[in-house]
Amino acid sequence: MKSVLYLCLFLLGLQVQGQYSRSNLNDEQQEQNIPHSPEHSQAEGENLAHVRIAPSNADFAFRFYKQVREEAGNKNIFFSPLSISTAFAMLSLGARSNTLIQLHEGLAFNLTEVEEREIHEGFQHLLQLLNDPHQEVQVTIGNALFIDNQLKLLQKFLDDVTNFYYSEVISSNFQNSADATKEINKYIEIKTHGKIVDLLKSLDLDTMMVLVNCIFFKGYWEKPFNNLATRDDVFLLDTKNSVKVKMMHAYKYFNIHRDEKLSCWVVEIPYKGKATALFVLPDEGAMKQVEDALLKETVSNWMQSLKKRIIYLDLPKFTISGSYDVKSLFEKMGVTEVFSDQADLSAVAGKSLLKVSKAIHKAMVAVSENGTEAAVVTVIEMVTTSAFAEFSLPPHITFNRPFLIMIFDKTTNSILFVGKIVNPAAIED
The missing domain is CATH 3.30.497.10 (Antithrombin, subunit I, domain 2)
Structure with a gap:
Protein backbone atom coordinates (compact mmCIF):
# COMPACT_ATOMS: atom_id res chain seq x y z
CA MET A 1 0.00 0.00 0.00
CA TRP A 221 0.96 52.12 -1.88
CA GLU A 222 3.85 54.52 -1.44
CA LYS A 223 1.51 57.17 -2.85
CA PRO A 224 -2.13 56.14 -2.33
CA PHE A 225 -4.86 56.95 -4.82
CA ASN A 226 -7.33 59.65 -3.81
CA ASN A 227 -10.62 58.04 -2.78
CA LEU A 228 -12.52 61.12 -3.95
CA ALA A 229 -11.21 60.66 -7.50
CA THR A 230 -12.58 57.11 -7.83
CA ARG A 231 -15.67 56.93 -10.01
CA ASP A 232 -17.75 54.52 -12.06
CA ASP A 233 -16.28 53.62 -15.42
CA VAL A 234 -16.38 50.95 -18.11
CA PHE A 235 -13.99 48.00 -18.43
CA LEU A 236 -13.92 46.32 -21.85
CA LEU A 237 -14.05 42.53 -21.59
CA ASP A 238 -13.69 42.18 -25.36
CA THR A 239 -14.80 44.02 -28.48
CA LYS A 240 -18.49 43.43 -27.70
CA ASN A 241 -18.86 43.17 -23.92
CA SER A 242 -18.06 45.42 -20.97
CA VAL A 243 -18.69 45.72 -17.23
CA LYS A 244 -18.93 48.66 -14.87
CA VAL A 245 -16.06 49.11 -12.42
CA LYS A 246 -14.81 51.55 -9.82
CA MET A 247 -11.92 53.27 -11.61
CA MET A 248 -9.16 54.90 -9.57
CA HIS A 249 -7.41 57.93 -11.05
CA ALA A 250 -4.06 59.58 -10.53
CA TYR A 251 -2.03 62.34 -12.15
CA LYS A 252 1.47 62.01 -10.77
CA TYR A 253 4.94 60.59 -11.40
CA PHE A 254 5.24 56.85 -12.01
CA ASN A 255 7.99 54.66 -13.37
CA ILE A 256 6.73 53.59 -16.79
CA HIS A 257 7.98 51.92 -19.95
CA ARG A 258 6.52 51.62 -23.42
CA ASP A 259 7.52 48.31 -25.05
CA GLU A 260 7.00 48.95 -28.75
CA LYS A 261 8.11 45.46 -29.74
CA LEU A 262 5.47 43.78 -27.59
CA SER A 263 2.93 46.63 -27.91
CA CYS A 264 2.29 47.23 -24.24
CA TRP A 265 2.61 49.77 -21.44
CA VAL A 266 4.38 48.83 -18.21
CA VAL A 267 3.62 50.83 -15.05
CA GLU A 268 5.32 50.29 -11.70
CA ILE A 269 3.39 51.18 -8.55
CA PRO A 270 5.61 50.78 -5.48
CA TYR A 271 4.45 49.89 -2.00
CA LYS A 272 5.85 51.48 1.12
CA GLY A 273 8.94 49.44 1.88
CA LYS A 274 10.67 47.10 -0.54
CA ALA A 275 7.82 45.58 -2.53
CA THR A 276 6.42 46.78 -5.82
CA ALA A 277 3.66 45.94 -8.28
CA LEU A 278 4.12 45.86 -12.04
CA PHE A 279 1.00 46.44 -14.15
CA VAL A 280 1.25 45.50 -17.82
CA LEU A 281 -1.35 46.82 -20.28
CA PRO A 282 -1.16 45.21 -23.74
CA ASP A 283 -2.57 47.11 -26.69
CA GLU A 284 -5.88 45.82 -27.97
CA GLY A 285 -5.30 42.39 -29.51
CA ALA A 286 -1.74 42.12 -28.15
CA MET A 287 -2.37 40.12 -24.96
CA LYS A 288 -1.27 36.76 -26.41
CA GLN A 289 2.03 38.04 -27.74
CA VAL A 290 2.79 39.67 -24.39
CA GLU A 291 1.92 36.46 -22.52
CA ASP A 292 4.01 34.37 -24.93
CA ALA A 293 6.97 36.66 -24.20
CA LEU A 294 6.64 36.39 -20.40
CA LEU A 295 10.11 35.29 -19.32
CA LYS A 296 12.40 36.46 -16.57
CA GLU A 297 14.51 38.19 -19.24
CA THR A 298 11.49 40.12 -20.51
CA VAL A 299 10.48 41.30 -17.06
CA SER A 300 14.08 42.16 -16.20
CA ASN A 301 14.27 44.29 -19.33
CA TRP A 302 11.04 46.06 -18.38
CA MET A 303 12.34 46.81 -14.89
CA GLN A 304 15.63 48.17 -16.23
CA SER A 305 13.84 50.30 -18.83
CA LEU A 306 11.45 52.06 -16.45
CA LYS A 307 11.63 55.85 -16.54
CA LYS A 308 9.96 58.29 -14.17
CA ARG A 309 7.29 60.32 -15.95
CA ILE A 310 4.20 62.20 -14.96
CA ILE A 311 1.16 60.41 -16.38
CA TYR A 312 -2.60 60.21 -16.20
CA LEU A 313 -3.30 56.74 -14.79
CA ASP A 314 -6.67 54.99 -14.63
CA LEU A 315 -6.68 51.69 -12.73
CA PRO A 316 -9.75 49.70 -11.64
CA LYS A 317 -10.31 48.55 -8.09
CA PHE A 318 -10.68 44.80 -8.12
CA THR A 384 -2.22 4.98 0.99
CA THR A 385 -2.83 3.53 -2.45
CA SER A 386 -2.81 0.19 -4.05
CA ALA A 387 13.87 59.36 -19.13
CA PHE A 388 11.32 62.35 -18.64
CA ALA A 389 10.57 64.47 -21.75
CA GLU A 390 9.61 67.92 -20.42
CA PHE A 391 7.76 69.15 -23.46
CA SER A 392 5.83 66.00 -24.36
CA LEU A 393 2.23 65.58 -23.27
CA PRO A 394 1.82 63.24 -20.30
CA PRO A 395 0.68 59.78 -21.46
CA HIS A 396 -2.83 58.75 -20.47
CA ILE A 397 -2.66 55.05 -19.55
CA THR A 398 -6.07 53.55 -18.93
CA PHE A 399 -6.35 49.98 -17.66
CA ASN A 400 -9.85 49.52 -19.09
CA ARG A 401 -9.15 46.20 -20.83
CA PRO A 402 -7.47 42.92 -19.73
CA PHE A 403 -4.05 43.41 -18.14
CA LEU A 404 -1.36 41.60 -16.16
CA ILE A 405 -0.13 42.17 -12.62
CA MET A 406 3.04 40.97 -10.89
CA ILE A 407 4.01 41.69 -7.29
CA PHE A 408 7.71 41.55 -6.39
CA ASP A 409 9.72 41.64 -3.21
CA LYS A 410 12.79 43.70 -4.09
CA THR A 411 14.85 42.57 -1.10
CA THR A 412 14.92 38.98 -2.35
CA ASN A 413 14.16 39.62 -6.03
CA SER A 414 11.20 37.26 -5.63
CA ILE A 415 7.97 37.12 -7.59
CA LEU A 416 5.31 36.82 -4.91
CA PHE A 417 2.20 36.86 -7.12
CA VAL A 418 1.29 36.72 -10.81
CA GLY A 419 -2.12 37.44 -12.30
CA LYS A 420 -4.20 38.39 -15.31
CA ILE A 421 -7.25 40.55 -14.76
CA VAL A 422 -9.77 39.73 -17.47
CA ASN A 423 -12.85 40.85 -15.56
CA PRO A 424 -12.24 42.98 -12.43
CA ALA A 425 -15.93 42.71 -11.53
CA ALA A 426 -15.87 38.90 -11.27
CA ILE A 427 -15.03 36.74 -8.25
CA GLU A 428 -14.50 33.10 -9.17
CA ASP A 429 -14.94 30.34 -6.61
Whole structure:
Protein backbone atom coordinates (compact mmCIF):
# COMPACT_ATOMS: atom_id res chain seq x y z
CA MET A 1 0.00 0.00 0.00
CA LYS A 2 1.08 3.55 -0.61
CA SER A 3 0.38 6.56 1.56
CA VAL A 4 -0.79 9.84 0.16
CA LEU A 5 0.51 13.35 0.57
CA TYR A 6 -1.91 16.20 0.03
CA LEU A 7 -0.87 19.65 -1.16
CA CYS A 8 -3.26 22.57 -1.08
CA LEU A 9 -2.35 26.15 -1.88
CA PHE A 10 -4.74 28.94 -1.05
CA LEU A 11 -4.28 32.66 -1.59
CA LEU A 12 -6.73 35.23 -0.30
CA GLY A 13 -6.83 38.99 -0.31
CA LEU A 14 -9.32 41.52 0.93
CA GLN A 15 -9.67 45.21 0.31
CA VAL A 16 -7.39 47.18 2.58
CA GLN A 17 -9.33 49.11 5.20
CA GLY A 18 -7.44 52.04 6.71
CA GLN A 19 -3.99 51.91 8.23
CA TYR A 20 -2.56 48.76 9.79
CA SER A 21 -0.98 49.45 13.18
CA ARG A 22 2.68 48.71 13.83
CA SER A 23 1.81 47.03 17.12
CA ASN A 24 -0.54 44.54 15.39
CA LEU A 25 2.06 43.79 12.78
CA ASN A 26 4.71 43.04 15.38
CA ASP A 27 2.34 40.88 17.43
CA GLU A 28 1.50 38.75 14.41
CA GLN A 29 5.14 38.46 13.40
CA GLN A 30 5.94 37.07 16.83
CA GLU A 31 3.57 34.18 16.14
CA GLN A 32 5.82 32.96 13.31
CA ASN A 33 8.53 30.34 13.86
CA ILE A 34 10.78 31.84 11.21
CA PRO A 35 13.62 34.03 12.48
CA HIS A 36 14.37 37.14 10.48
CA SER A 37 17.69 38.46 9.30
CA PRO A 38 18.92 41.88 10.42
CA GLU A 39 17.70 44.56 8.06
CA HIS A 40 21.13 45.36 6.63
CA SER A 41 23.63 42.73 7.67
CA GLN A 42 22.87 40.15 4.99
CA ALA A 43 21.25 42.29 2.34
CA GLU A 44 24.52 43.71 1.04
CA GLY A 45 26.61 40.53 0.77
CA GLU A 46 27.60 38.83 -2.42
CA ASN A 47 26.43 35.37 -3.55
CA LEU A 48 23.63 35.25 -0.98
CA ALA A 49 21.74 31.97 -0.82
CA HIS A 50 18.42 33.41 -1.96
CA VAL A 51 20.09 35.00 -4.99
CA ARG A 52 21.08 31.56 -6.28
CA ILE A 53 17.47 30.35 -6.50
CA ALA A 54 15.82 33.57 -7.74
CA PRO A 55 16.30 32.83 -11.50
CA SER A 56 14.80 29.35 -11.17
CA ASN A 57 11.87 30.63 -9.12
CA ALA A 58 11.21 33.27 -11.82
CA ASP A 59 11.39 30.64 -14.57
CA PHE A 60 8.93 28.47 -12.67
CA ALA A 61 6.54 31.39 -12.15
CA PHE A 62 6.19 32.04 -15.88
CA ARG A 63 6.15 28.37 -16.90
CA PHE A 64 3.34 27.78 -14.45
CA TYR A 65 1.51 30.90 -15.63
CA LYS A 66 1.56 29.70 -19.23
CA GLN A 67 0.20 26.32 -18.18
CA VAL A 68 -2.60 27.99 -16.20
CA ARG A 69 -3.37 30.26 -19.14
CA GLU A 70 -4.11 27.26 -21.35
CA GLU A 71 -6.90 26.17 -19.03
CA ALA A 72 -8.17 29.52 -17.75
CA GLY A 73 -9.85 30.64 -20.96
CA ASN A 74 -11.50 34.00 -20.29
CA LYS A 75 -11.24 33.73 -16.51
CA ASN A 76 -9.08 35.81 -14.21
CA ILE A 77 -5.75 34.34 -13.14
CA PHE A 78 -4.05 34.92 -9.81
CA PHE A 79 -1.64 32.69 -7.90
CA SER A 80 1.52 32.71 -5.80
CA PRO A 81 4.39 30.90 -7.52
CA LEU A 82 6.44 31.32 -4.34
CA SER A 83 3.96 29.35 -2.25
CA ILE A 84 3.80 26.51 -4.77
CA SER A 85 7.57 26.30 -5.19
CA THR A 86 8.18 26.50 -1.43
CA ALA A 87 5.78 23.64 -0.74
CA PHE A 88 7.18 21.37 -3.44
CA ALA A 89 10.78 22.25 -2.58
CA MET A 90 10.03 21.22 1.00
CA LEU A 91 8.50 17.99 -0.31
CA SER A 92 11.58 17.33 -2.45
CA LEU A 93 13.60 16.84 0.76
CA GLY A 94 11.88 13.47 0.99
CA ALA A 95 12.12 12.53 -2.70
CA ARG A 96 14.69 10.28 -4.34
CA SER A 97 15.66 8.95 -7.79
CA ASN A 98 13.47 9.97 -10.76
CA THR A 99 10.82 11.49 -8.49
CA LEU A 100 13.39 13.97 -7.22
CA ILE A 101 14.69 14.66 -10.73
CA GLN A 102 11.18 15.48 -11.98
CA LEU A 103 10.50 17.78 -9.04
CA HIS A 104 13.72 19.70 -9.66
CA GLU A 105 12.95 20.00 -13.36
CA GLY A 106 9.36 21.05 -12.68
CA LEU A 107 10.57 23.77 -10.30
CA ALA A 108 13.10 24.88 -12.95
CA PHE A 109 16.18 23.93 -10.92
CA ASN A 110 19.26 22.84 -12.86
CA LEU A 111 21.62 20.92 -10.59
CA THR A 112 24.56 21.75 -12.86
CA GLU A 113 24.04 25.40 -11.87
CA VAL A 114 22.87 25.12 -8.28
CA GLU A 115 23.46 22.27 -5.84
CA GLU A 116 20.59 20.56 -4.09
CA ARG A 117 21.65 21.85 -0.68
CA GLU A 118 21.89 25.38 -2.10
CA ILE A 119 18.23 25.16 -3.15
CA HIS A 120 17.11 24.55 0.41
CA GLU A 121 19.56 27.08 1.84
CA GLY A 122 18.12 29.56 -0.66
CA PHE A 123 14.57 29.00 0.58
CA GLN A 124 15.84 29.16 4.16
CA HIS A 125 17.35 32.60 3.60
CA LEU A 126 14.33 33.71 1.55
CA LEU A 127 11.99 32.86 4.41
CA GLN A 128 14.20 34.74 6.87
CA LEU A 129 14.20 37.89 4.75
CA LEU A 130 10.51 37.87 3.84
CA ASN A 131 9.45 37.42 7.47
CA ASP A 132 11.48 40.41 8.62
CA PRO A 133 9.12 42.44 10.86
CA HIS A 134 11.11 45.60 10.18
CA GLN A 135 9.80 45.71 6.61
CA GLU A 136 6.96 48.15 5.94
CA VAL A 137 5.26 45.59 3.71
CA GLN A 138 3.88 42.76 5.80
CA VAL A 139 4.76 39.30 4.52
CA THR A 140 4.27 36.36 6.88
CA ILE A 141 4.90 32.76 5.86
CA GLY A 142 4.08 29.62 7.78
CA ASN A 143 4.87 25.96 6.98
CA ALA A 144 3.45 22.93 8.78
CA LEU A 145 3.46 19.14 8.56
CA PHE A 146 0.40 17.39 9.96
CA ILE A 147 1.49 13.77 10.51
CA ASP A 148 -0.64 10.76 11.35
CA ASN A 149 0.47 9.36 14.69
CA GLN A 150 0.97 5.96 13.04
CA LEU A 151 3.47 7.33 10.49
CA LYS A 152 7.09 7.37 11.62
CA LEU A 153 9.07 9.99 9.72
CA LEU A 154 12.82 9.71 9.28
CA GLN A 155 14.72 12.00 11.62
CA LYS A 156 16.76 13.57 8.80
CA PHE A 157 13.59 14.60 6.97
CA LEU A 158 12.20 16.13 10.16
CA ASP A 159 15.48 17.92 10.85
CA ASP A 160 15.65 19.30 7.30
CA VAL A 161 12.06 20.60 7.10
CA THR A 162 12.44 22.34 10.43
CA ASN A 163 15.94 23.67 9.71
CA PHE A 164 15.48 24.87 6.13
CA TYR A 165 11.74 25.65 6.08
CA TYR A 166 11.05 26.36 9.78
CA SER A 167 8.13 23.96 9.54
CA GLU A 168 5.95 23.15 12.49
CA VAL A 169 5.48 19.39 12.96
CA ILE A 170 2.03 18.56 14.33
CA SER A 171 0.92 15.06 15.31
CA SER A 172 -2.60 14.33 14.11
CA ASN A 173 -5.06 11.44 14.10
CA PHE A 174 -6.10 10.94 10.49
CA GLN A 175 -8.18 7.95 11.52
CA ASN A 176 -10.61 10.60 12.74
CA SER A 177 -10.83 12.46 9.45
CA ALA A 178 -13.33 15.06 10.64
CA ASP A 179 -11.19 16.16 13.58
CA ALA A 180 -8.01 16.20 11.48
CA THR A 181 -9.71 18.32 8.83
CA LYS A 182 -10.94 20.74 11.48
CA GLU A 183 -7.45 20.98 13.00
CA ILE A 184 -5.82 21.79 9.64
CA ASN A 185 -8.49 24.33 8.75
CA LYS A 186 -7.97 26.03 12.11
CA TYR A 187 -4.24 26.34 11.46
CA ILE A 188 -4.91 27.85 8.03
CA GLU A 189 -7.47 30.26 9.49
CA ILE A 190 -5.00 31.50 12.11
CA LYS A 191 -2.07 31.86 9.72
CA THR A 192 -4.17 33.81 7.21
CA HIS A 193 -5.59 36.13 9.88
CA GLY A 194 -9.08 34.68 9.63
CA LYS A 195 -9.36 35.29 5.91
CA ILE A 196 -9.31 31.59 4.92
CA VAL A 197 -11.96 29.54 6.66
CA ASP A 198 -12.93 25.88 6.13
CA LEU A 199 -10.68 25.45 3.10
CA LEU A 200 -10.54 21.65 3.32
CA LYS A 201 -13.91 19.93 3.17
CA SER A 202 -12.56 16.42 3.75
CA LEU A 203 -9.43 14.28 3.51
CA ASP A 204 -8.85 11.04 1.63
CA LEU A 205 -9.36 7.93 3.76
CA ASP A 206 -5.72 6.90 3.37
CA THR A 207 -4.23 10.29 4.21
CA MET A 208 -1.08 9.98 6.30
CA MET A 209 0.44 13.45 6.06
CA VAL A 210 -0.64 16.95 5.05
CA LEU A 211 1.88 19.64 4.18
CA VAL A 212 0.71 23.25 4.44
CA ASN A 213 2.32 26.50 3.29
CA CYS A 214 0.61 29.81 4.11
CA ILE A 215 1.58 33.26 2.88
CA PHE A 216 -0.08 36.49 3.97
CA PHE A 217 0.78 39.77 2.24
CA LYS A 218 -0.35 43.28 3.06
CA GLY A 219 1.10 46.37 1.46
CA TYR A 220 0.20 50.04 1.17
CA TRP A 221 0.96 52.12 -1.88
CA GLU A 222 3.85 54.52 -1.44
CA LYS A 223 1.51 57.17 -2.85
CA PRO A 224 -2.13 56.14 -2.33
CA PHE A 225 -4.86 56.95 -4.82
CA ASN A 226 -7.33 59.65 -3.81
CA ASN A 227 -10.62 58.04 -2.78
CA LEU A 228 -12.52 61.12 -3.95
CA ALA A 229 -11.21 60.66 -7.50
CA THR A 230 -12.58 57.11 -7.83
CA ARG A 231 -15.67 56.93 -10.01
CA ASP A 232 -17.75 54.52 -12.06
CA ASP A 233 -16.28 53.62 -15.42
CA VAL A 234 -16.38 50.95 -18.11
CA PHE A 235 -13.99 48.00 -18.43
CA LEU A 236 -13.92 46.32 -21.85
CA LEU A 237 -14.05 42.53 -21.59
CA ASP A 238 -13.69 42.18 -25.36
CA THR A 239 -14.80 44.02 -28.48
CA LYS A 240 -18.49 43.43 -27.70
CA ASN A 241 -18.86 43.17 -23.92
CA SER A 242 -18.06 45.42 -20.97
CA VAL A 243 -18.69 45.72 -17.23
CA LYS A 244 -18.93 48.66 -14.87
CA VAL A 245 -16.06 49.11 -12.42
CA LYS A 246 -14.81 51.55 -9.82
CA MET A 247 -11.92 53.27 -11.61
CA MET A 248 -9.16 54.90 -9.57
CA HIS A 249 -7.41 57.93 -11.05
CA ALA A 250 -4.06 59.58 -10.53
CA TYR A 251 -2.03 62.34 -12.15
CA LYS A 252 1.47 62.01 -10.77
CA TYR A 253 4.94 60.59 -11.40
CA PHE A 254 5.24 56.85 -12.01
CA ASN A 255 7.99 54.66 -13.37
CA ILE A 256 6.73 53.59 -16.79
CA HIS A 257 7.98 51.92 -19.95
CA ARG A 258 6.52 51.62 -23.42
CA ASP A 259 7.52 48.31 -25.05
CA GLU A 260 7.00 48.95 -28.75
CA LYS A 261 8.11 45.46 -29.74
CA LEU A 262 5.47 43.78 -27.59
CA SER A 263 2.93 46.63 -27.91
CA CYS A 264 2.29 47.23 -24.24
CA TRP A 265 2.61 49.77 -21.44
CA VAL A 266 4.38 48.83 -18.21
CA VAL A 267 3.62 50.83 -15.05
CA GLU A 268 5.32 50.29 -11.70
CA ILE A 269 3.39 51.18 -8.55
CA PRO A 270 5.61 50.78 -5.48
CA TYR A 271 4.45 49.89 -2.00
CA LYS A 272 5.85 51.48 1.12
CA GLY A 273 8.94 49.44 1.88
CA LYS A 274 10.67 47.10 -0.54
CA ALA A 275 7.82 45.58 -2.53
CA THR A 276 6.42 46.78 -5.82
CA ALA A 277 3.66 45.94 -8.28
CA LEU A 278 4.12 45.86 -12.04
CA PHE A 279 1.00 46.44 -14.15
CA VAL A 280 1.25 45.50 -17.82
CA LEU A 281 -1.35 46.82 -20.28
CA PRO A 282 -1.16 45.21 -23.74
CA ASP A 283 -2.57 47.11 -26.69
CA GLU A 284 -5.88 45.82 -27.97
CA GLY A 285 -5.30 42.39 -29.51
CA ALA A 286 -1.74 42.12 -28.15
CA MET A 287 -2.37 40.12 -24.96
CA LYS A 288 -1.27 36.76 -26.41
CA GLN A 289 2.03 38.04 -27.74
CA VAL A 290 2.79 39.67 -24.39
CA GLU A 291 1.92 36.46 -22.52
CA ASP A 292 4.01 34.37 -24.93
CA ALA A 293 6.97 36.66 -24.20
CA LEU A 294 6.64 36.39 -20.40
CA LEU A 295 10.11 35.29 -19.32
CA LYS A 296 12.40 36.46 -16.57
CA GLU A 297 14.51 38.19 -19.24
CA THR A 298 11.49 40.12 -20.51
CA VAL A 299 10.48 41.30 -17.06
CA SER A 300 14.08 42.16 -16.20
CA ASN A 301 14.27 44.29 -19.33
CA TRP A 302 11.04 46.06 -18.38
CA MET A 303 12.34 46.81 -14.89
CA GLN A 304 15.63 48.17 -16.23
CA SER A 305 13.84 50.30 -18.83
CA LEU A 306 11.45 52.06 -16.45
CA LYS A 307 11.63 55.85 -16.54
CA LYS A 308 9.96 58.29 -14.17
CA ARG A 309 7.29 60.32 -15.95
CA ILE A 310 4.20 62.20 -14.96
CA ILE A 311 1.16 60.41 -16.38
CA TYR A 312 -2.60 60.21 -16.20
CA LEU A 313 -3.30 56.74 -14.79
CA ASP A 314 -6.67 54.99 -14.63
CA LEU A 315 -6.68 51.69 -12.73
CA PRO A 316 -9.75 49.70 -11.64
CA LYS A 317 -10.31 48.55 -8.09
CA PHE A 318 -10.68 44.80 -8.12
CA THR A 319 -11.05 41.70 -6.02
CA ILE A 320 -10.42 38.50 -7.95
CA SER A 321 -9.91 34.86 -7.12
CA GLY A 322 -9.11 31.55 -8.76
CA SER A 323 -8.73 27.86 -7.96
CA TYR A 324 -6.17 25.57 -9.55
CA ASP A 325 -5.56 21.82 -9.58
CA VAL A 326 -1.78 21.96 -9.20
CA LYS A 327 -1.51 18.18 -9.57
CA SER A 328 -3.08 18.33 -13.04
CA LEU A 329 -0.97 21.33 -14.05
CA PHE A 330 2.25 19.74 -12.81
CA GLU A 331 1.50 16.53 -14.68
CA LYS A 332 1.17 18.53 -17.89
CA MET A 333 4.54 20.11 -17.06
CA GLY A 334 6.14 16.66 -16.88
CA VAL A 335 6.02 16.17 -13.11
CA THR A 336 4.10 12.89 -12.95
CA GLU A 337 5.90 10.31 -10.84
CA VAL A 338 5.34 11.94 -7.44
CA PHE A 339 1.57 11.53 -8.02
CA SER A 340 1.81 7.86 -9.08
CA ASP A 341 2.39 4.49 -7.44
CA GLN A 342 5.97 4.75 -8.71
CA ALA A 343 6.64 7.76 -6.44
CA ASP A 344 9.87 7.50 -4.47
CA LEU A 345 9.40 9.52 -1.30
CA SER A 346 11.44 7.05 0.70
CA ALA A 347 13.39 9.81 2.45
CA VAL A 348 10.20 10.91 4.21
CA ALA A 349 9.31 7.79 6.13
CA GLY A 350 11.61 4.99 5.01
CA LYS A 351 9.61 1.83 4.28
CA SER A 352 6.24 3.63 4.28
CA LEU A 353 5.39 4.06 0.62
CA LEU A 354 4.04 7.53 -0.12
CA LYS A 355 2.66 9.47 -3.06
CA VAL A 356 0.95 12.84 -3.52
CA SER A 357 -2.77 12.40 -3.99
CA LYS A 358 -3.82 16.03 -4.32
CA ALA A 359 -2.23 19.40 -4.92
CA ILE A 360 -4.54 22.40 -5.06
CA HIS A 361 -4.13 26.15 -5.05
CA LYS A 362 -6.81 28.73 -4.34
CA ALA A 363 -6.06 32.42 -4.58
CA MET A 364 -7.76 35.76 -4.06
CA VAL A 365 -6.47 39.33 -4.00
CA ALA A 366 -7.82 42.84 -3.69
CA VAL A 367 -6.36 46.09 -4.99
CA SER A 368 -7.78 49.40 -3.79
CA GLU A 369 -6.83 53.03 -3.24
CA ASN A 370 -4.66 52.17 -0.23
CA GLY A 371 -2.87 49.08 -1.46
CA THR A 372 -3.07 45.30 -1.66
CA GLU A 373 -3.80 42.43 0.70
CA ALA A 374 -3.32 38.74 -0.05
CA ALA A 375 -2.87 35.41 1.73
CA VAL A 376 -1.78 31.96 0.56
CA VAL A 377 -1.94 28.36 1.74
CA THR A 378 -0.33 25.28 0.21
CA VAL A 379 -1.36 21.87 1.48
CA ILE A 380 0.06 18.46 0.48
CA GLU A 381 -1.68 15.25 1.50
CA MET A 382 -0.20 11.72 1.48
CA VAL A 383 -2.53 8.72 1.39
CA THR A 384 -2.22 4.98 0.99
CA THR A 385 -2.83 3.53 -2.45
CA SER A 386 -2.81 0.19 -4.05
CA ALA A 387 13.87 59.36 -19.13
CA PHE A 388 11.32 62.35 -18.64
CA ALA A 389 10.57 64.47 -21.75
CA GLU A 390 9.61 67.92 -20.42
CA PHE A 391 7.76 69.15 -23.46
CA SER A 392 5.83 66.00 -24.36
CA LEU A 393 2.23 65.58 -23.27
CA PRO A 394 1.82 63.24 -20.30
CA PRO A 395 0.68 59.78 -21.46
CA HIS A 396 -2.83 58.75 -20.47
CA ILE A 397 -2.66 55.05 -19.55
CA THR A 398 -6.07 53.55 -18.93
CA PHE A 399 -6.35 49.98 -17.66
CA ASN A 400 -9.85 49.52 -19.09
CA ARG A 401 -9.15 46.20 -20.83
CA PRO A 402 -7.47 42.92 -19.73
CA PHE A 403 -4.05 43.41 -18.14
CA LEU A 404 -1.36 41.60 -16.16
CA ILE A 405 -0.13 42.17 -12.62
CA MET A 406 3.04 40.97 -10.89
CA ILE A 407 4.01 41.69 -7.29
CA PHE A 408 7.71 41.55 -6.39
CA ASP A 409 9.72 41.64 -3.21
CA LYS A 410 12.79 43.70 -4.09
CA THR A 411 14.85 42.57 -1.10
CA THR A 412 14.92 38.98 -2.35
CA ASN A 413 14.16 39.62 -6.03
CA SER A 414 11.20 37.26 -5.63
CA ILE A 415 7.97 37.12 -7.59
CA LEU A 416 5.31 36.82 -4.91
CA PHE A 417 2.20 36.86 -7.12
CA VAL A 418 1.29 36.72 -10.81
CA GLY A 419 -2.12 37.44 -12.30
CA LYS A 420 -4.20 38.39 -15.31
CA ILE A 421 -7.25 40.55 -14.76
CA VAL A 422 -9.77 39.73 -17.47
CA ASN A 423 -12.85 40.85 -15.56
CA PRO A 424 -12.24 42.98 -12.43
CA ALA A 425 -15.93 42.71 -11.53
CA ALA A 426 -15.87 38.90 -11.27
CA ILE A 427 -15.03 36.74 -8.25
CA GLU A 428 -14.50 33.10 -9.17
CA ASP A 429 -14.94 30.34 -6.61
